[in-house]
Amino acid sequence: MLFSNIIGQEDIKEQLINSVVQNRMSHAIVLLAPEGTGGLPLGLAFAQYLVCEDKQADGACGKCQACIKAAKYIHPDIHFSYPVIPRKPGDKPVSTDYAAEWREFIVAQPYGNAYDWLQFIGAENKQGNITATECQDIIHKLSLKSFESQYKILLMWMPEYLGNEGNRLLKLIEEPPPNTLFLLIAENQEQILATILSRTHLIKVNPLPKEVMVEALISRAQIAPAKARQAATIAAGNYREALYLLQNSDDDYHELLRNWLNYIFTGNRSALQEWVDTVAKMGRENQKQFLRYFINLLEHTLRLKYIDKSLLAFSEEETDFAAKLQKLANLQQMELIMQELDSACYYVERNANAKLLFHALSIKLQYIFKKRPIPMM
Numbered sequence: 001m002l003f004s005n006i007i008g009q010e011d012i013k014e015q016l017i018n019s020v021v022q023n024r025m026s027h028a029i030v031l032l033a034p035e036g037t038g039g040l041p042l043g044l045a046f047a048q049y050l051v052c053e054d055k056q057a058d059g060a061c062g063k064c065q066a067c068i069k070a071a072k073y074i075h076p077d078i079h080f081s082y083p084v085i086p087r088k089p090g091d092k093p094v095s096t097d098y099a100a101e102w103r104e105f106i107v108a109q110p111y112g113n114a115y116d117w118l119q120f121i122g123a124e125n126k127q128g129n130i131t132a133t134e135c136q137d138i139i140h141k142l143s144l145k146s147f148e149s150q151y152k153i154l155l156m157w158m159p160e161y162l163g164n165e166g167n168r169l170l171k172l173i174e175e176p177p178p179n180t181l182f183l184l185i186a187e188n189q190e191q192i193l194a195t196i197l198s199r200t201h202l203i204k205v206n207p208l209p210k211e212v213m214v215e216a217l218i219s220r221a222q223i224a225p226a227k228a229r230q231a232a233t234i235a236a237g238n239y240r241e242a243l244y245l246l247q248n249s250d251d252d253y254h255e256l257l258r259n260w261l262n263y264i265f266t267g268n269r270s271a272l273q274e275w276v277d278t279v280a281k282m283g284r285e286n287q288k289q290f291l292r293y294f295i296n297l298l299e300h301t302l303r304l305k306y307i308d309k310s311l312l313a314f315s316e317e318e319t320d321f322a323a324k325l326q327k328l329a330n331l332q333q334m335e336l337i338m339q340e341l342d343s344a345c346y347y348v349e350r351n352a353n354a355k356l357l358f359h360a361l362s363i364k365l366q367y368i369f370k371k372r373p374i375p376m377m
């Protein structure tokens with residue numbers, strides 16, 4: 001991966017290159033990059049830059065032997081660590097068990113998240129893990145002399161998946177062998193072991209600006225400009241989400257939402273029950289996207305009050321819908337709804353029972369629309 005293949009993030013690229021040029025690179029870095037902002041691509045490009053034998057002002061040369069190996073993700077001094085699942089019960093898996101799948105995944109979905117990866121290796125509902133065995137493997141790998149490059153690099157993707165066994169790595173992170181780089185690529189700061197965080201240099205990656213994202217959707221994913229603008233508006237700087245929204249037509253969510261609000265308003269219990277059953281079967285990721293879709297729509301509805309409609313990249317259907325929502329709920333009600341949707345997202349991520357969750361959420365929305373205090377549930 002070359003820096004030039006990455007969407008935006010020019011400041012981070014420059015910062016990483018400068019740290020090497022000026023010989024002040026930290027030996028343990030956490031790249032904190034929210035979902036869909038390019039943390040993994042940045043890490044891959046930086047690793048290739050470090051091993052490149054003919055470094056250029058804007059990154060690796062892309063042509064030398066080291067670059068050729070790094071670009072295929074087979075350079076012997078670039079080690080990868082990432083969450084995995086046991087192939088069969090009782091297995092103690094290490095990341096390299098999935099090396100072939102990993103190489104395929106980072107080529108196919110460099111902006112993917114841990115969920116995408118775990119589905120890619122067939123985890124279904126199993127939780128991924130960076131295991132104690134993996135930590136031992138890392139310690140072993142980094143104790144070896146580097147093979148071809150001046151540097152030895154461990155790129156760990158999603159250190160959030162390290163449990164307390166991650167503490168086995170502390171000594172190595174604190175006193176690494178010479179020319180060793182720990183490059184941890186994370187999405188959620190709160191989920192990284194504090195003991196690791198306190199020993200690393202933190203670099204924060206920002207969400208992609210809308211215009212950068214629109215341009216990338218048009219040039220990389222061949223999306224029509226109007227659609228690209230709409231997806232970029234909703235995805236709020238998250239390239240993965242923009243692609244996801246485009247692949248899973250908004251129309252479905254729109255229809256789903258319209259029905260939901262309709263049943264809530266008419267108090268149609270049996271239809272509502274059926275609706276909840278349908279949503280419960282959609283799967284966690286889809287439920288989350290649906291809730292986000294509603295949140296984004298509410299945000300846009302709120303904005304509609306204050307700015308010129310023509311400035312918003314909105315479909316006609318959605319603009320109509322937003323206008324209707326404005327009549328149904330005032331500012332305070334919309335904010336309450338957003339809070340409830342946010343909290344529902346949180347629980348969906350944590351595997352809450354979907355039927356109970358959407359049932360309770362429907363009741364809460366009924367109360368909010370009727371301007372009655374929300375019951376404790």
Ligand SMILES: [Zn+2]
Nearest residue numbers: 052061064067
């Ligand atoms: Zn090179």
